[in-house]
Amino acid sequence: MRARGLLPILLLNVIVSVAVAFGVIAIFNSNASDRENERLVTLEVVVTATPDPDVTPNVVIITTTPRPGDPQTVDIPDEALADAASNPSSDDDDDELDEDGVSVARAGSGTDEDGDLPPGCILHTLADGDSPYGVALEYGANPFSLMAVNNLTEESARFLRTGQTLIVPLDGCPIELFVAESEAPTATPQADDDDDEADDDATPQPTPTITPIPTVTLAPTAANSQIRIMEVIGVGDITRESVVIRNDGMTTDIGGWQLTDIDDNTFTFPADIRLWGGAGVTVNTRDGANTPIQFFWGRDSAIFESGDVLTLRDRDGAVRATFRVP
DSSP states (O other): OOOHHHHHEEEEEEEHHHHHHEEEEEEHHHEEHHHHHHHOOOOOOOOOOOOOTOOOOOOOOOOOOOOOTTOOOOOOOHHHHHHHHOOOOOOGGGBBBBBTTOOEEEEETTOOOTTTTOHHHHEEEOOOTTOHHHHHHHOOOOOOHHHHHHHHHHHHHOOOOOOOEEEEEEEEOHHHHHHHHHTTTOOOOOOOOOGGGHHHHOOOOOOOOOOOOOOOOOOOOOOOOOOEEEEEEEETOOOTTTTEEEEEEEEEEEEEEEEEEEOOOOOEEOOOOOTTTOEEEEEESSSSOOOOOOEEEEOOOOOOOTTTEEEEOOOOOOOOEEEEEE
8 A cells, every 4th residue: 555655656756857857958958059059250351551542641751951061962853853944043053052052062172073183182082980080091191281182170070971082182282272272362353444543553462372381291100000199188287298098909018119209209118018909098298106007207397289299109110100289
């Protein structure tokens, strides 16, 4: 009896279990169907360099201000040439004006670049690292004559650029011709006919003659020398007068080297003195105790003056550096 009473309960449990199982399966299938409807779509995007015809192009105009003394070459646009053809200029001498209205000419020239130079004068085109002093030494010319014929000063020479042309005065080059051209007096206007009688009574003025000032020619330095006399400090003041020397090359033994001036005053470096690359030493005119970078000439008074020429020679007598006191 008890077994028959439990049979309905078991059947009910089976029915409930089957119903729950079917419900779980139905829910799982529904979720799986939703996931199958979600798809990952990949689109290929191709970026091309074709400009948008409706977009106005961005034009950037870059201008530069030249340094003083720079020769300038200006590329004239075709539109400007067309305007010039329709409105010709009244003066042909303005054809070589730059943007600022300044005549474009070769810096430091005593004659036209395409003209013939006098005998003994040659042209040199500046390359990277060139300087007026180095160019003069390269050709065995006087550096100060080279500065004079090219109308250069120490200030203007700092603005020379690669590609500019300098006149190199060799033996026989008429330096006074270039100096006379740069210092030619302004022409005096002719007097009217009514003033002829007054001119007859006037004392004729002599024509000025320009005489080149003689200079001391610096001795040529040894090839590839990297020892340089940089400056002279405190000229004429025994408490400050000194010569600064620097080594721009490799370490060099300067023991026994001699520093002399135009009056043959001589300072000899002590033995076994090494000047390291990139380092410098100072030679003081006054008396004192030497150090590795400070040396003392032992003089009682200053010995240098403006225009004096200093020469540094090695133990073999070869000139390693020269310097003119400004």
